[in-house]
Structures are given as structure tokens and as C-alpha cells.
Amino acid sequence: MSDLAYLTLAEAARLIAARKLSPLEYTEALLDRIAALEPVYHAFIAVTADIARAEAKAAEAEIARGNYRGPMHGMPYALKDIFDVAGMATTCHSKLRMHHRAGTDASVVRRLRAAGAVLLGKLALHEFANGGPTLELPWPAARNPWNPDLHPGGSSSGSGTASALGMAPATLGTDTGGSVRNPATCCGVIGMKPTYGAVSRAGVFPLAFSLDHVGPITRTVEDNAILFEAIAGHDPADPASARRSHADCRQSLKAGVKGLRVGVIAHFYEEDLAADPEMVAGIEGAILLLKQLGADVKPVRLSPLSRWMDCGRVIHYAEAYAIHERDLQERPQDFAPITLRRLLGGAFIPASEYVKAQQLRTLLVEEYRAALADVDVLITLSSYDLPCRIDDDAAIARTYERQCRMPFNVAGGPAIAVPTGFSKSGIPLAMQIAGRAFDEATVYRVAWAYCDAAGWTERHPPIAQAARQPAPAK
């Protein structure tokens, strides 16, 4: 079982294409693993075992007839429970949405169905992708795979947990201020926020329209690129969807970084906001390795982190409040306290401040583009602190927004979180690699070269003792 659990998506795809791995056996192995680990880690809100078995059987039969659709054919995946799947609730991990039923699939779900993928289930998140880790919701909170007492990052918390624990080789999350990259950081996996408009948001419950992105979370960079290619592309159902086809990210994936120009935004973590020394040591080790691999590394200065964060937060809070205003007025008691507090943050933002944030954003987007005229990618930290205990509200309040992911939501360009090692306590460290708008290919290329040389993605979490008990009988 564990061998199949930690197959990479790329390896599994090769075996499935060669008919050496049965999609149904693979799916059954992952369903067994989910059943064994869920009582401790709570990555899933709903396991769609019947759908998974039916889709796996159909894929297996089709491949046996010689009709192989591509690397997602017969491939198990799971979705943050913010994506619509026809006939299922899109709960957003909230009491307010327990009785919802989606009429149609989200566009990315349609693409994955068309690619022959196998839906394992829907994953835990922070309430409406905005709350924060809390134990006061109708479903338990996902736990950190490296230590279940800690929070796993969020808001796509279940996506990070399920990926790291070998429950699913492919998961999807959403990212408005870092919600794909934060769980990737905390769980030691790969999380990509693509360019705004590169992946359709149609059928995904919004948090803040002009900052929302859909992104893949996987255990390896190659797997992430495969999943990104399966979901990217123009979608008329999403008004923000870019009218362009994305580049082939896998063609140049393993071309190395020799001669590539890497800009380091060190002032974000050296001057603007002090980071945990272990996090800084992680990125410094990564910079050294990139130099050894032949990258031309140089410092880059952008506006101070606080300006990027202010801009993003005003837009985020104002747009999120607009979406939830009616429920905040009529049934505030149905939100978790942490979600209520965060959503209310948008109630008193003047309209003029929101417009000024959008004006500022145009300047910051230009600044970002200008910075990338001289370098091929940018790197900086992801989180400033190691994840704290999931039940420590004070520590969560103190540390949760200490991050530098929001600048890339404001700038709109692709940004990926990759592990840079482990703390003394065995918790993953991480950095981000960001690139020009619609240049995911170069971001993946640098991420692959670094991760291949560093080897951190080959390490898997120790399974908590409580999860080693036999799985419940089916």
C-alpha cells in the first residue's frame, strides 16, 4: 500500500499508460490509505469512494481498449471543498453551506473528467477559504502531516495534508493571499499559484474576485506541472480567464538553471519583517545551491512588503465582505468566530480606500513586471514562522498573516512554494519562486532544478501512531 501511496503522479501515469498499474487497484490502495489516516489527519470532508471506483473502472476499460487520453487518465485526485461537483455539496467547510447542492461541475472539474481523472473526494479548508485553523466547525480541521498537533497551513489545508501523506497524488486548492502556497509550505509539498487568468475559477466559490486563483498541490514539481497543464487554458465561463494558451511547461522542465537569472527579494525577510532564523537558513541554503547549479543570482528590490500587504488586504477584505455581507447581517452566529472576525474586517473599509488599493495595484503590477525585465525569476520566503499548535488561537493570530505570499496575488504572476529543508523539530521550511505573467514554464524549470538537487521532496512524514491501527472494515 505505501509503495503505491508515494508513487509520483508522473510515475503512476507511465505505469498506467503501459498497463502495468491498474487505475482501479491504485484507487483502492489510496482509498484504504485515506480510511487508515483520516481518523488522525482529517484531510477530507467527503470521500467519494463510489465515484472513484466507477471512474477508475471506466478509465481502466478505456485504456485497455487502447484509448489512453494522457497523464491524468485513471489518475486519482482530490479537490478543496470549494469546487463545485454536480450533485454534491460545496460546503466551503461552513455550516452555512451544509445543505448546498451543486448543479454542475466547476470548469476545472470538467477538464479533469475529460482527461479521465478519478475523484477521490473533497478536502478540508479554512471556512470559506478565509477563516483560519479552528476546531469550531461542523467538520474537523485538517492536521499537519509532520505533527498532527500543528496546523497544516491554509486555507487549502486538506489539500496540503492529503498530498504530503500520500492520500492523493494530485490535489487542487485556491489561493487569494497564499492559500495554496501556505499549506504547501507547512506540509512540505509543492504548491503553485498560477498567473491570474491562467486557470478558470468558474464554479469555484469566490473569496475575493480580483485576487482568487486556482492552483495545484502535489508532492513533486513535475507532478505539479502535469496537473497545471490539465487544468489551464481559456474558459469563456470565467470573465477573468485569459484568451491565450499556456506554454508547454514540461518541455523545458528539466533543462536546468545554468545561465538563468534569479533575483532574490531579501529585503522582504531581512529588513521589512523579521523571519524565524530557521526559515532564513532554509532559503539561504537554497540560494547557495542555485548558484552551484549555475544560476546567476542577484538581489532585487521591490516596494516594501507592507505596501504589497496593505494593497492586497484592502482588496481581499472589501471583496470578501461584499460576498458575505448578507449572511454576516442575518446569521453571524453560523460562522466560526475566527471567520466572523476576519470577514467583518471588510465592513468599514471606505469605498475610496478600495479604489486606491486598485490604483496602487496597477503600479505594483508594473513594478513587478519591470523587476522581471532584468531577471528570469524571483525568489523569497513564503512563511515567516513555523506552524504553531492548531489549538493555540493567540499564536495563530500572531503568526498567521506574517507571510510574503500576498505580493504575488497582487502582482498576478505565477508563484510556487517549494521545500527548503526541515527545522530542528522536523517541520518543513520553504521558499517561493515567482515569475513573469503566464511564464509558469520558467518557474517550474527553476523549481524542478532546485528540488531535484536538494532532494527534500523525497522525504515523507512519519505516520502518527494512532493512524497505524488497522483501517475500519468497509
Add this chain to the structure above:
Amino acid sequence: MANDATAEIDEKVRVLAEVRGLGRALALAPDSVVGAIERGRRIGSFPASFTQVTEPAVRFAAAPGDDA
């Protein structure tokens, strides 16, 4: 005097919350509403190139002239 000032602030909070239709939220989580009013969510600094007529429509493109 201090009590009068506190009462005045509380009344302002109540009025602001009521105007936004958040009376129930204020009763349920007064600290969250007060915190939201006090934070205000304002931008602390702007770059020198910011003007009152800076265009707010964002365009994402890899390079100037590139049509996204």
C-alpha cells in the same frame, strides 16, 4: 468623564454597526466589530508615482504590449 467618553464611543460603534446592518454581529461578537472599525484597513504608504488619477484597471501581461 471617562464613563461619558466610553458611552459615547459605544454609541458610535452601535450606530456604525447598525448603519451597516451588523446589529446582530455586534451583539454576538462586539470585539470583532469594534476591531474592524478601529482597524479601518487603510493603505499605509504609496509609491512616488501614485497620483489621484492613477488608473485602477489592472492588466496582467508578460511584457508591455503583450496581449493577455
